[in-house]
Structures are given as C-alpha cells and as structure tokens.
Amino acid sequence: MELSTLIHIVYLLSAVTFILGFKLMGHPESAKSGLLISGVGMVAAVIVTLMDVHIERYEYVLIGIVVGAAIGLRMGKKTPESKMPQMVGLLNGFGGLASFLVAWAEFHAHPEGQGVTGGLVLWLAAVFGSLTFSGSVVAWARMEEKFFSSKAITYSGQQLVSSAILLGILVSGLLFAADTVAPEAYRCFAVFAVLALLLGIALVVHISLAEMPVMVCLLNSYSGIAVCATGFLLQNPLLIVAGALVASSGISLTLNMCKDLGRRASYFFLGAFVVHPHTTISPQNNPAPGNKTS
C-alpha cells in the first residue's frame, strides 16, 4: 500500500473518531470515553502526518511537538478548577494563532499558485485565526482581571468603528485574493491581519463578564472556521471535517446558551456592529464568572 493511501485511510478513521467522540461527549455516562476516542484519533493523525513524504526536515516539527506537549500538559494539570473557563479561552487563542501562522507561512512560502480561491481561503484562515487569537486572549485577560478591566467597555460610535474595521478586512481581502503575487499583496495581508486582531478585541470588550462563557464558546467555533479554511488551503480533508464539526457544534452550543441566558443570539454574533437594546438578565439566570453556564 502506498504511504499516501495509508495516510488518507488513517485520516478517514480519525474523522470517524471525532464524530463518535462528539456524539459520546454529549451524554454524561459516555463523555469520558468520547474524549478518549477523539484523543486517540488525533494522535493517530499526527503520527501518520509525521510520515508524510513532503516533510523534508524534522527539527522544527519535533521541537514544536515536544515543547508544546510539555507546556500543554503542565497548563492542563496546574490550572485550578475555578480558573478553567478562562483557560479554555486562552487555549483557544493559541489554536487561533497557530492557524494564522500556518496561513502566513503558506503565503510566505508560496505566494504564487494560490489563485483567487486559494487567496480567499488564505484570507479566511488568517482573519479567523487572528481574530480568534486576540478575542480569546482579551476574554481570558478580562476574566482573570489582568491587563484589562473586567468591566464591559462601551463608547459612543463603537459600532461604527467595529463596522469600519470589518469593511477594511473585506476590502483588503478582496484586493489580496485578486492577485496574491502582486507586490502589494503582502501589504494587503498585513492590513487584514492587523485589522482582524483589532476586530477580535472589538468582539469581546462590550460583553459582560457573566456572558463571557458564551463568547468563549462562539470564539471556539471561529477557531473551527480557521481550521476549516486551513484545511482548504492545504487541501487536507481531515482539517475540513474537524474544523467544520468544531465550528457548527460551537454555534449550536452558543444558540443553546443564549436561550438559557434569555439573550438574543444576535447580541453575540453582531453585537459589535449593531446597536443592541440591552435587556437585563434576572440575577438567578446570571451565573458567576467562574461557574460556566449550566
């Protein structure tokens, strides 16, 4: 059997473990086995990817895996129970930054041969990666009351500023995708990367701390979109399946959480861009910050 066939078969099996894993994680008695099954699928996918013939040097790969796994293990074990919700936010930020870096590296190495479709998926991966990163880190910082006030920040003209940022991302993205080899392409890339960082911040500053877990859930599904776009960029079906599952299940979870909070979903999806009537939540529906919606 050819190596590439083996890789694709293992990818297929990994996709099955993710789907089964999600399914099992939705029931209290089987949640742990669901997590374990998807973990096994993830490790198997990493192992066969390491055998890919396109990998021509291993130093960065191995250093990255060893250092990342060691730090990840430590962070996972040392986080106190009360700080778990914000830690999920921070980790999600790391995932977003990783997707952004993959998109950037891909563009840096092969600006040619992307075509308009390639340019568009590269833009999507970079934008969603970048805004997931900044949004998640600010969400984490506000929940930890580090660097940022835990109070919601609102100012007049906020929606206008956020909408202008979004417009800038769209325009620079279209210019970028139209011709990824043009001399200005790199400048366009830098513009939408920075604007997406700002947009990520704009998405979370007006959210109150009690509602932040919902925003973290939504940001998690944005990182799924980034993973999915990276999958299109590298034409990797497993990334597309896993990213789409994370994105759509995250949106479905967000909608359910909104129902519990008595909030319109549009407040979380579009609250940064449209003035939203502030409906106060009754205190008994208002969970403490460390106490995730349940």
Next chain:
Amino acid sequence: METTVLTFLLLILVLAIFLGFEIIARAPALLRAPLVSGSNSISGITVLGAILTAGLAKGVGNNDVAALLGGIAVALAAINGVAGFVLTDRMLDLFRGKDKN
C-alpha cells in the same frame, strides 16, 4: 485549485457542518462546559497543517522563514490540543464526583 477537488472538499464541508449541528443538539446543559473545552481541544488538529509547513524543504525560496513560523504554530497547536484534552478530562472528573455525592 482544481474545480473537481474544490467541489469534493465543499461537499465534505457541507456534510460536516450539518453533522456538527445535529450531533450535540440534545446534550444536557450540564455538559456544555466540557463540550466547549473538548471541541476546543479538537481544534488543536490544526497541528497537522503546522507540521506540514514546519517541514518545508531547506534553502528553497522563502521556505526557511515559513518553516520557522510553522514550527511555532506546531508548538501553539500542541499546547491547545494537549492542555485542552487534560482540562476536559479534569472537568468530566468533577462532574462524575458531583454525581456520586
């Protein structure tokens, strides 16, 4: 990108989106926090893309810088995946403890 490849990948995308919406639609509210954490851990799968980028051939074009960026991405995605897995596991232990008491 070839049109046939693109259509094929889009088909996978659409099916996976529908599946994602349905699969945890009836999950109890109690499990939402670990589900967010667990799916966050799965988004660490972006490590596959990072590995392929970090392994780009030496000395060709802009590959060296790109491979370094890929290496950093491998570490970040691995943190996301591993820490997310451990955290979710601990969260589920907490719930199990609560159920017994």
